[in-house]
Every structure is written in structure tokens, then in C-alpha cells.
Amino acid sequence: MISGVGVLVQVVPEAFNMTKLSLDWVVGSAVRRSQLQNDQPFLYWLESRPEEQGRSVLCRWSSERGIEDLTPAPMNLRARVHEYGGGEFAVGAGKIFCISDHDQQLYWSDTQSLQWQKITCPASHDIRYTNFCWHPNGKFVVTVRERHQAEHVLNDLVSISLSGVVVQVASGADFYSSPTISPDGEKLAWIEWNNPDMPWDCTRLMEATLEATGHIEDARCISDGRAQSLQQPRYAPDGVLHALSDVDGFWNLYRFGERSPQPLLPLQEECAMAPWSFGQCSYTLAEERIYLLSWGETGSTLWQIDSTAKPLEHFQGRLAPYVAAKNDQIFLLHSDTSSPEQLICRQVGRAAKVISGETNAAGHNWVSPNLCHTESGVPFWLYPLSAEPSSKPTILFCHSGPTGVASPAFNPVYQFWLNNGFQIADVNYRGSEGHGRHWRQSLLGHWGEYDVADSLAVARFLLEQGWCREGSLFLRGNSAGGFTALHLLVQSRCFAAAALRYPVVDLPTLAGVSHKFEAAYLLRLVGAESLDDARLQERSPLRVLDRVRTPLLVSQGEADPVVPLAQAELLKHALEQQNVPVQLSCFAGEGHGFRSASTLMACLTDELTFFRHHGAFG
Structure with missing residues (x-):
């Protein structure tokens, strides 16, 4: 190991030379699996495939039969509640229940025949369902419903029978998630919360008596979340309720028996991630x-x-x-x-x-990340191309969320950049998950300030320590990371070029059209109390884009419901007025988070070309 000021890096061979990676491999390796569920003898999961235009396929495995695809095209298992999905299927009592994005209809099948039957209850892009939980009798599921009406979006819990009968189970809160039923079928627990909180801020753990008809009685609050976030309630085989809580600073597991909640394994580590999507387990x-x-x-x-x-x-x-x-x-x-x-x-x-x-990736000379800290204590992951600082072209990544996280997990896209001669620095600024409640909550009221200061501290560290030089430092950011990146470009001229995807540009406009899940989140992040609060305007990158001189590439999905195309168009127009080189690439059919292999390959190709054109190399 070689140590430097504030950084510890592994020795990388000076003769570093990876096998050239194809874009097909990079994008094909971006297959994402999620939502593992066991129903013996099978293990089930969801698989998102870029080569099938991002279609999510229900798969299962057993030692006797191997891997099987269960949902034929055009079925694409994707929920639209909160716009981020998750919880698209549930297996139990020998049956599978799921939602398909191509028609937003609900389907079920027994696990043997796999003959999918459409359920006839109302379902459309205006009536959405997710986060299904089977009753042990196999006659109905309890699920989260989201109804988009003319002026309001209403969320509640409902039960749905296989014949399509819908019964409202719980209502009145702004948001619901994680319905779970006890093994004897007599109790139902769930999570609920209200604006302006997000589910990683403050939630409530609820429980009620569940009838065989799908109705509930005696709903009661098991744990009030005024100073904690609770998530993932689940019943043990003996009927005792468990859930995760960050009341002591980190999401740890608690047993909710007859006495006060009992921590089962107190750790100074997180046992969950911020629940942007449904279905974590x-x-x-x-x-x-x-x-x-x-x-x-x-x-x-x-x-x-x-x-x-x-x-x-x-x-x-x-x-x-x-x-x-x-x-x-x-x-x-x-x-x-x-x-x-x-x-x-x-x-x-x-x-x-x-x-x-993939099992044959070990033959490549991959670059592994190293955990580093600036002198001010900001953590970041550095992917170095040499053992000592050698002024290599470097890309600073600002993760999304802003409650996202930079992690050491293998990232095919990062390996693509490394393969093309760019080092990576991935920042965990204040507000990132994975570092406890205090670090996560510290950004509230200070978005566009603390995240920018921390990212800028990493950029300066890289330059001062000789890991890169002027003209060879580049910037990447998606969504909320794009917001942070734009403020970095306002405050510093140290970046040669920047590439952003679906960036947040104008807070007042976005807050006025934002979907329900994040509408109040934008206000809390900047400390605003209403849509006409001056702080929205003051913290908006659009207001200060006249200070930007850095060439900028913007990639945007035309069907993005979270950060609409209008945000990217405002950015392009403002920079054109300042004669700043700017390029906007729009992708039909893409939403928030690109899914199609062709889009992902086009973005990487455009970004590489753009950086090579505007950077100083050699």
C-alpha cells in the first residue's frame, strides 16, 4: 500500500493495460436483479434487461430445473407508484401476483401452470398498484394503491381478490408501503407517513386485525415515527412483528413484542437503504x-x-x-x-x-476503488490508474437522490471510463445514505450548499495532490446529482467539461409540477416552506447560469415524469444565451433513469467524444 495525504491507494501496475471493453459488454453487464422471494422449491426474482429495451422479466430457479423466464414479452413488470417502482410481484400460497407496465393491468397465475390471467379490477396509468402481499388463504392480496385524479393524487391500502374485487383497507395518510400479513392471516402491519416527510425521515408502524374478507379492525400505531424512520415490517413464524428503525442513529432490526421494542443486533452500520422504491428485504x-x-x-x-x-x-x-x-x-x-x-x-x-x-469477468485487469477522505473528512471512492498521483484525466461523479450513495460495488460504466484512460472519483457528500441518520439528514435545508462544498473539496484535493491537472478534470451527474454539478460549475472553473443526465435546473418550475412523492421533498431540501418561498429561486441553478463557462452535454428522456424535458430545455437555452458550448440529446420513450441498451450506448459514446474534444490530454 502507498499512503498519501488523506488518501490510501492500492498499488496499480505501471504497465496497466486492460482488455478493450465493448459497449455491448458494458451495457449488457448492467442487467439488474432485485426482489428475491422464496416459495419452495423455487427462488423468484425480477431481472431488468437493457438488451430488451429495459424490460423487467420475472425469473425463477430451482436446483432441478435451473433458471426459467416466467413472463413472456410484451409483459414488462414495472410499477408506477411514486414513479420509482419496486414491489412488482409477490409469490405465496402457490400463486404469483404481478403488474405489467405495457397495460398497467394486474395478473395472477398458479406457480405450476404459469397461465397468466388478467384481473379485471380498475387499473390504468391513473390507478396504480404495487407492493403486493398474499393472504395465507391465497384468495386475495393487500397492496398499495395510487389514484391520479384531476387535482389530487390519493394513496391508500386495498385488498384485491382474484376476481378483481377491491376493498379499501386503510386511508387517511399521504403515503403507504410494506403491507405484511401474519402467518395465521389474522394481523396486518404496514408503514405510513405524511408530507413533508420522506420515508427515510419519519414514518409510523401500524397494525390492525385482518378479517378473511380483506377488511381490517382496530388499527393502531405500534411505533410513532416523529424522530425515526421505520421500514420493512415482517412477522416471524411465531407471529411476532419485527421492523427496522433508525431511532438510535442507524437502521437496525427490532422485535416488537408485548414490551417496548427490543433491538436484536445494535450496530453502528445501516441494515437497510433509503426506500426510494418498494420491495426491499x-x-x-x-x-x-x-x-x-x-x-x-x-x-x-x-x-x-x-x-x-x-x-x-x-x-x-x-x-x-x-x-x-x-x-x-x-x-x-x-x-x-x-x-x-x-x-x-x-x-x-x-x-x-x-x-x-457473469462468471468469466475475472480475466480482466479491473481497477478496484480505494476509500479516501479529504482533509475536511469528506469520503469518496477513488479509482486510480497509477500507484502514485500522475495527473491522469479524472471524472468526478455526483450521485443522484440526493439521498443516494457512492459504493465500491463493481460498476461496468466506471470500468468503461477507466478502460478509456479516465480515473474516477465518486463522492459521498453530506446527505448520502449509508452513513447513518445524522449524515443523511444533514443536507435538509442545505441542498446546493453542503453537497457542493463537499464535492468541491474532493475536486480541489485531486488537483492539489496531483491526481489530475487543470484541463483534465471532468464532471458527471444525474438528476439531483446534476443539480449539484451545475452549482459546482457556477462556483468553479476547474472542470474542463461536464455531462449531465436529466438534471434538476429550475426549482420553482419543478416544484410546481413535481409528482406527489417528491413535491414536499424539494421544499425541505432547500428549507422552503411553500412554492412561493424565495429560497426556491435563490437555490435554483437557473438563476446563476450566467456564471457558467464550462462546455456541457445534457442527455434527457422525453418521457421523464420526475424531471421533465422542460428542465433540460431551460438549461440549453440559458447557456446558448451566454455562448457556452452546450449539446442536448433527447431520447424518445425514456423516462427517469435510462433503460434501453441503445440509449445507454449512445450516452456513453457521446460523453466520451465530448470529453475528449474539450479536455486537455497528454
Whole structure:
């Protein structure tokens, strides 16, 4: 190891020379798996495939039959509640329940015939469902519903029978998630919260008596979330409710029995991620033990809790927030630092078995990230191309969210940039998840300030320590990361060029058209109290774009419901008025977060060409 001021890096061979990567491989390796569910003898999951225009396919595996695709085209399992999806299917009682994006209709099938039957309850882009939970009798599911009306968006919990009968279960709160039913079918628990909070700010854990008809009685608050975020409620086989809470600073697992909540494994690490989407499952309750995931600064850990708690394995890179188990098999989604994501099966005393994912990536000379800190303590991941600072072209990445996170997990896109001679610096500014509640909440009221200051501290560190030089530092940011990046361009001329995807540009306009889930979030992030609060205007990049001189490439989906195309058009027009080189590329059919292989390849090609044209190399 070689240490520098504020940074510790692994030795990288001076004769560094990776096998040239094709764009087809880079994009094809971006397949994403999620939502592991076990219904013996099968393991089920959702798989998003760029080569199929981002279609999400329901898959399953068993040792006898291998991997099977269960949903034929054009079925594309994607929920639209909150616009970020998740929770698109549920397996239980020998049946599968799901929602398909191509018609926003609900479908079900038994697990043997796989004959999909459309459920006739009202469903459309104006009536959306997600986060399904089967009743043990197999006659209905409880689910989150979102209704888009002329002037309002209403969220509630409903039960839906296989014949399409809809019964309202719970209403009155602004948002709902995570319905879960006890093994005997007699209790229902869920999470709810109100504006202006987000689900990682303050939520409530609720419970009620559930009738066989799908109605509830005696709804009561189990834990008030005025100073905590609760998520992922789940019943143990003995009927005792469990959930994750960050009341002590980190999301840890609690048992909600007859007495006050009992922490099962107090950790100074997160046991969950910010629930931007539905369906996370970072612990599973078996008959005699609990399997739990946690995330530290340098990796992830699988824990076993029974009469005691012990770590079963520490993973380099990052585990996705999903775990399932059957018998002595534990199923995980793992991206280490040197291979794309793999679905693996772990058994005590045996080597992990790869069920799905690339297995021949080890032959490449990948660059692994190194955890670094600026002198002011800002954490970031550096992917160096040499053992010592050598003024290589470097891209500073601002993650999205802003409650996102930079992690050491293998990233095919980062390897693409490294393969083309660019180092990567990935910043975890204040507000990032994965560092506890205090760090996550610290950005509230200071978006466009703390995130910018922390990112700028990393940029200055890279320049001062000789990792890059003037004219060879570049900037990337998506969505909220684009907002941070624009403020960086306003405050500093140290970047040779920037490439942004669907950036947040004008806060007053965006707040006026924002979808319900994030409408109040924008206000809280800048400390505004209403849509006409001056702080929205003051913190908006559009107001100060006359100070930007850096060439800018913008990529935007034409169907983006979160950051509409109008934001990118405002940016392009403002920079053209200042004679700043700006290029806007629009992609038909793409929303917030590009899914199609052709779009992803076009973006990378355009960004590489743009950076090479405007940077100083050699």
C-alpha cells in the first residue's frame, strides 16, 4: 500500500493495460436483479434487461430445473407508484401476483401452470398498484394503491381478490408501503407517513386485525415515527412483528413484542437503504434464525441471529438490499469490486454457487476503488490508474437522490471510463445514505450548499495532490446529482467539461409540477416552506447560469415524469444565451433513469467524444 495525504491507494501496475471493453459488454453487464422471494422449491426474482429495451422479466430457479423466464414479452413488470417502482410481484400460497407496465393491468397465475390471467379490477396509468402481499388463504392480496385524479393524487391500502374485487383497507395518510400479513392471516402491519416527510425521515408502524374478507379492525400505531424512520415490517413464524428503525442513529432490526421494542443486533452500520422504491428485504425470518444484511463503509456483512448474533461472511463491494433463505441455503445479490452483479447461493461449509450473472469477468485487469477522505473528512471512492498521483484525466461523479450513495460495488460504466484512460472519483457528500441518520439528514435545508462544498473539496484535493491537472478534470451527474454539478460549475472553473443526465435546473418550475412523492421533498431540501418561498429561486441553478463557462452535454428522456424535458430545455437555452458550448440529446420513450441498451450506448459514446474534444490530454 502507498499512503498519501488523506488518501490510501492500492498499488496499480505501471504497465496497466486492460482488455478493450465493448459497449455491448458494458451495457449488457448492467442487467439488474432485485426482489428475491422464496416459495419452495423455487427462488423468484425480477431481472431488468437493457438488451430488451429495459424490460423487467420475472425469473425463477430451482436446483432441478435451473433458471426459467416466467413472463413472456410484451409483459414488462414495472410499477408506477411514486414513479420509482419496486414491489412488482409477490409469490405465496402457490400463486404469483404481478403488474405489467405495457397495460398497467394486474395478473395472477398458479406457480405450476404459469397461465397468466388478467384481473379485471380498475387499473390504468391513473390507478396504480404495487407492493403486493398474499393472504395465507391465497384468495386475495393487500397492496398499495395510487389514484391520479384531476387535482389530487390519493394513496391508500386495498385488498384485491382474484376476481378483481377491491376493498379499501386503510386511508387517511399521504403515503403507504410494506403491507405484511401474519402467518395465521389474522394481523396486518404496514408503514405510513405524511408530507413533508420522506420515508427515510419519519414514518409510523401500524397494525390492525385482518378479517378473511380483506377488511381490517382496530388499527393502531405500534411505533410513532416523529424522530425515526421505520421500514420493512415482517412477522416471524411465531407471529411476532419485527421492523427496522433508525431511532438510535442507524437502521437496525427490532422485535416488537408485548414490551417496548427490543433491538436484536445494535450496530453502528445501516441494515437497510433509503426506500426510494418498494420491495426491499434486507432480513429474512426463518423458523429458528434470522438472516440480516448490514452495510459498512467498505463492504457488506451477512449476519445470523438465533440465540446469539454472529457474522457469517463479510463481502467486499456491496450486497443489494435483498436476501432470501430456504433450508440451509441463503440467496444474495452481490457485486464485488472485480465482477458484475451475481445472484449467489451460500451454504455453510460450501463455496458460494453462482445462480445468475457473469462468471468469466475475472480475466480482466479491473481497477478496484480505494476509500479516501479529504482533509475536511469528506469520503469518496477513488479509482486510480497509477500507484502514485500522475495527473491522469479524472471524472468526478455526483450521485443522484440526493439521498443516494457512492459504493465500491463493481460498476461496468466506471470500468468503461477507466478502460478509456479516465480515473474516477465518486463522492459521498453530506446527505448520502449509508452513513447513518445524522449524515443523511444533514443536507435538509442545505441542498446546493453542503453537497457542493463537499464535492468541491474532493475536486480541489485531486488537483492539489496531483491526481489530475487543470484541463483534465471532468464532471458527471444525474438528476439531483446534476443539480449539484451545475452549482459546482457556477462556483468553479476547474472542470474542463461536464455531462449531465436529466438534471434538476429550475426549482420553482419543478416544484410546481413535481409528482406527489417528491413535491414536499424539494421544499425541505432547500428549507422552503411553500412554492412561493424565495429560497426556491435563490437555490435554483437557473438563476446563476450566467456564471457558467464550462462546455456541457445534457442527455434527457422525453418521457421523464420526475424531471421533465422542460428542465433540460431551460438549461440549453440559458447557456446558448451566454455562448457556452452546450449539446442536448433527447431520447424518445425514456423516462427517469435510462433503460434501453441503445440509449445507454449512445450516452456513453457521446460523453466520451465530448470529453475528449474539450479536455486537455497528454
